[in-house]
Amino acid sequence: MNGYGGKILRIDLSSGHVRTEPVPEELARKFLGGRGFAAKLLYDELDPATEPFSPANMVVFAPGPLSGVFLPGSGKVTLASKSPATGGYGDSNMGGHMASELKYAGYDAVVITGAAAKPGYILIDDDRVEVRDAAKYWGRGAIESERMLLDDLGEDFRVATIGPAGEKLVRFACVSHDFGRQAGRTGIGAVLGSKKVKAIAVRGSKTIPLADPKGVLAKGREMFEACFSKPGFKEWTPYGTAGVTDWVNEVGAFPTRNFQTSFFDGHKEINGQRLKEKILITDKGCFGCPIPCGKYSRTKGFAGSGREKETIYVEGPEYETIALLGGNCGIRDIEDVAYLNHVCDELGLDTISGGNVAAFAIECYERGIIGRDKVGRELRFGDTGSVAYLLEQTARREGIGDVLADGVKAAAAKLGGGSERFAIHVKGLEVSGYEPRWAPAMMLSYMTADIGAHHNRSWAITHDVATGRDTLEGKVDKVIELQHTRPLFDLLGVCRLQWVEIGFDLRYYEEIFPLVTGWKYTWKDLLMASERVWNLTRAFNIKHIEGFGRSYDYPPARFSEEPVPDGPAKGKYIPREKLDSLLDEYYAKRGWSKDGRPTEAGLMRLGLDGVADDLARLGRL
């Protein structure tokens, strides 16, 4: 099949059995690849009774049909699993050089099931697949073990690892690759940890078949040249995602001190400008990317860390890390944010959830819900030592860290004392870097994202600012449009930032897709596949979580009850009746019931007949 590696690789760690099967053309035609393959495989093969950390859970690595192909940003792989953070569908994507390498090795999906008896790593060298002993890497940092594996295997391997947090089953542990790219969200690192998989090393030497190689060469060249000619090519790239920090503050949407407010007066000390001036070493691009958002930096330990004289290397911090480890923890020094970024990276913690969890603990401490005796030290917003301490305790599940390691939702349930109010999450996934109290489209994006409160499904804050933030008019339509367009990139296995950040024209993807695959899909056909997957992951959650529906789609009470206390969004919040109005309109426009369930007619329209049958059988249609 043109555009595809052609095979699904299945590794069962319990039995040690490895096998491959051809990618069914119908699967590819309907679900394209990447997130589409991952969602379909998880939906079909996971029993709803499966616990996230049971051996029966699966981890899927899936590049897409455009991954590894000559076009801008063709290096994104989706990782997916039943999420230990939410108990529902979980996925996260990462750049680097893993998506392309998997394709060159001939794989469109790697499905890992079972659990190994002792720590191992998976070696994929074209057709040779082995599970090898990982005793010497177990317990080591995520970055450290990537370096060790490259030293042992050779520089031409591409390696993904977990850190100590994944080994200790921290529910927001990430998967790390290429010294600083991460599949950060939904705790997939912990699922790998539960399977005793420290790493996956891949080397591929094969050619990806293309329907029209000359056509791809010509169109790919046109696409790269179109990127070069965009003003953002020169203006956006030097700062990457960090460049948005000032704007998010100006519009009153910057998470600050555990989302207590939405403006951080220290933002100019942690923005893209500061990053570039103070700590940047080099831009660091993912495979095929002409506008590298990756910023590789050099920092040192904060005062009192004992590492003040050390030179510490870290990729980042990128915007989300600046928002959650910076503003949300009250840290006002780019070097300290970079240091905390490094702490998370080595431990294998998602910086978004990590920043949320630390901020939650600090707010609980300041409000007297948890005391010094329980924490083991004083905690303060703005104190880098407090944050570093919490991250380290969490990754090792020591002291208060053992409670925090399950994420803010579970931690609040355990701590009680009203702490639920300070647990900032949707569906159990902590909120990413846009404070939505004066951004109804962004709010709805968080509420309805399949994996929980993550921005990448629909980054609607710019739409809120452009079209009016006090009106709900038009917001639902925009969110639905974005929820199809943005995840489509994850089905195709390419990065969306060329489009999002420098205004690269979407028509190019429609034009190159037939040259790669030979299939005459229109943009509408591609979007339909994305909508199909959106309904499929919703169905996954309904199937796997008892009682899943509307009640899971509300944001934390803080966002609907507490006016923003200061800054540009002062006084703003979105009350419950407005949230209900957004949800009613959203469900109606999606063709879902009032409780947020897809209907039989809707599922049939999308070619998800079997899903309709499943839900009917469960009485959940």
Added chain:
Amino acid sequence: MKLRLVEDLCSGCRVCEMVCALHNRGEQNPKKSAIRIRGEFPVPGKYHILVCDQCGKCAEVCPTGAITRKDKAYVIDRDECTGCGLCVDVCDGKTMFTHTSEVAPIKCELCGECVRLCPRNAIVDLDGEIVAPK
């Protein structure tokens, strides 16, 4: 054309590898390209660009005369090459690349595609025959 490599500008995207193999060999496969990017991470955090500097040692040792100079580049006649590997062994820069499905090694023959496509201007033509600043 003479290539100048500005490694400090390289961001490791490997567009050069992709276009090299697709343009010269018609294959979507960076392992068949004549240029390679190697990262050096986590310390010191930089990229190296590996590509032939046209020193000609390969032509000197080739027992079948398959490598000859054409204009400014040494090129391989793939029909004459027996795959003995002497040129690979003698190459100081380790820029004669091999692939398991190919008899002849793969080397840069100065087509200039990487100069045209490098988003970072990290590969430039000192002779100015290809001017492609971005």
